[in-house]
Amino acid sequence: MKATQKKRELKDDSLFGLLSLYKANNTYFLLKESEEKNRIVVILTDNPGNWSNIPSDTYDNYRELRRLEIGTTKLSVKYISPVHLIQILGPMLGIKIPMDKVTVINEIRDKGLFIFETTLKYKSRVIQGINKIIALTPQKKYEILEKCIAEKQE
Numbered sequence: 001m002k003a004t005q006k007k008r009e010l011k012d013d014s015l016f017g018l019l020s021l022y023k024a025n026n027t028y029f030l031l032k033e034s035e036e037k038n039r040i041v042v043i044l045t046d047n048p049g050n051w052s053n054i055p056s057d058t059y060d061n062y063r064e065l066r067r068l069e070i071g072t073t074k075l076s077v078k079y080i081s082p083v084h085l086i087q088i089l090g091p092m093l094g095i096k097i098p099m100d101k102v103t104v105i106n107e108i109r110d111k112g113l114f115i116f117e118t119t120l121k122y123k124s125r126v127i128q129g130i131n132k133i134i135a136l137t138p139q140k141k142y143e144i145l146e147k148c149i150a151e152k153q154e
Contacts, residue, residue, distance in 0.1 A: 019142055025081040029130055030054075031070060032062035033120060040123050042093070042116040042130060044082040050112035070127050072134050079141050082114050085133065087151065088144045095129035097122045 030043040030051065041062060043054060067075060077085075085093060091104045097118055105115040118126065136144075 019079045019138060019145075022079045022145060025079055025084070027077045027080055027082045027085060027133075029075040029134070031065040031075075031126070031130065032059055033065060033123065034062045035120070036061065038120050039117055040120050040126055042126060044085070044108075044114040044116075045112050046081050046083075047112055053107075053111040053113055054115075070130065072131055074134065077134055077136060077141075079138075080136075080144055082108055084144055084148045086114060088147050089133075092116070093129055093133065095122075095125055097125060 026046060028045050028048050030045075031040065032043070033040045039062075041059060043051075045051065067073060086106070086108065091106065092099070092102060093116060095116075101118050101122065103115075103117040105113075105117070108114045116126075
């Protein structure tokens with residue numbers, strides 16, 4: 001009986017079975033805004049412990065946006081790391097904003113942080129983009145992972 005259970009566990013071809021191989025990967029979001037500086041910041045990490053690596057002098061006066069303000073129940077995505085998102089969606093995270101209006105700080109390798117900063121004029125677009133990423137279906141998540149794997153093999 002134990003042998004059949006092991007076979008079932010090893011041969012889980014369902015979508016969640018395939019995604020379970022990547023269950024260690026997570027992306028956490030932190031959104032901050034500053035009315036006086038007219039800026040909104042999106043910070044991505046794979047480990048919430050990396051929030052301490054955020055340059056405090058730069059973002060001290062920023063107010064953290066709550067989930068209720070963003071319109072979501074969570075601020076994380078399972079099975080996908082920030083590296084996967086950046087690799088597939090690009091440094092703009094798929095958010096349609098003019099390139100000259102965005103500042104990107106990619107310290108994902110050094111400090112574990114990816115910082116995306118723009119003006120408050122694009123706040124609604126940023127929030128929509130983040131909500132879109134958070135609401136990815138398991139199928140879309142797996143497609144992102146497949147693309148990342150395919151790019152590594154080439």
